[in-house]
Amino acid sequence: MTTTVTVLDEAAMQRALTRISYEIIEQNKGTENLVLAGIKTRGIHIANRIAERIQQIEQVSVPVGELDITLYRDDRHFPDEVGDPEVKGETFPVSVKDKVVILVDDVIFTGRTIRAAMDAIMDLGRPKKILVASLIDRGHREIPIKADYIGKNIPTSMKEQVKVSVIEVDDKNAVEIKKPE
Numbered sequence: 001m002t003t004t005v006t007v008l009d010e011a012a013m014q015r016a017l018t019r020i021s022y023e024i025i026e027q028n029k030g031t032e033n034l035v036l037a038g039i040k041t042r043g044i045h046i047a048n049r050i051a052e053r054i055q056q057i058e059q060v061s062v063p064v065g066e067l068d069i070t071l072y073r074d075d076r077h078f079p080d081e082v083g084d085p086e087v088k089g090e091t092f093p094v095s096v097k098d099k100v101v102i103l104v105d106d107v108i109f110t111g112r113t114i115r116a117a118m119d120a121i122m123d124l125g126r127p128k129k130i131l132v133a134s135l136i137d138r139g140h141r142e143i144p145i146k147a148d149y150i151g152k153n154i155p156t157s158m159k160e161q162v163k164v165s166v167i168e169v170d171d172k173n174a175v176e177i178k179k180p181e
Helices: 010-027 042-058 112-124
Strands: 002-008 034-039 064-067 100-108 129-137 149-153 161-165 174-180
Touching (some): 010 129, 010 149, 034 042, 042 100, 100 112
Parallel strands (some): 034 064, 034 100, 100 129, 129 149
């Protein structure tokens, strides 16, 4: 049996993403040379929302690319007879060369997803800088990676699950913690 607690409702999610958008603009002194890279599945939707807010604030369109980091994960398993699959370049609206790339994900946890995303970006070109934006930071790093932009810090136990729901995938916008009883 588990108990589910909502920690961010739709309005709170919107406020957190608006705050992240302002922080990105402020810390980068504008939007020049910015590229948002949303990590599949929910990170791409969050990246698109951040891009929309930046457009509303600055009247500038920031390109958004989608990253599928499956082939870059250190925990991926493929049958020996298949071998390592061929890695194909991601589709990005612009080159990442000499750009400030902001990796966007829903939850930062162990750091392994971000490490894999950094490898994927480096295969696309050499960015000027890579930063990380995450709606939720739940702690428990296994790799020394931090988020530069955080919507909300939610300290959790290893037994708890953080579930980010976005309307495009889950038919609602919310962040919930599932706690075992």
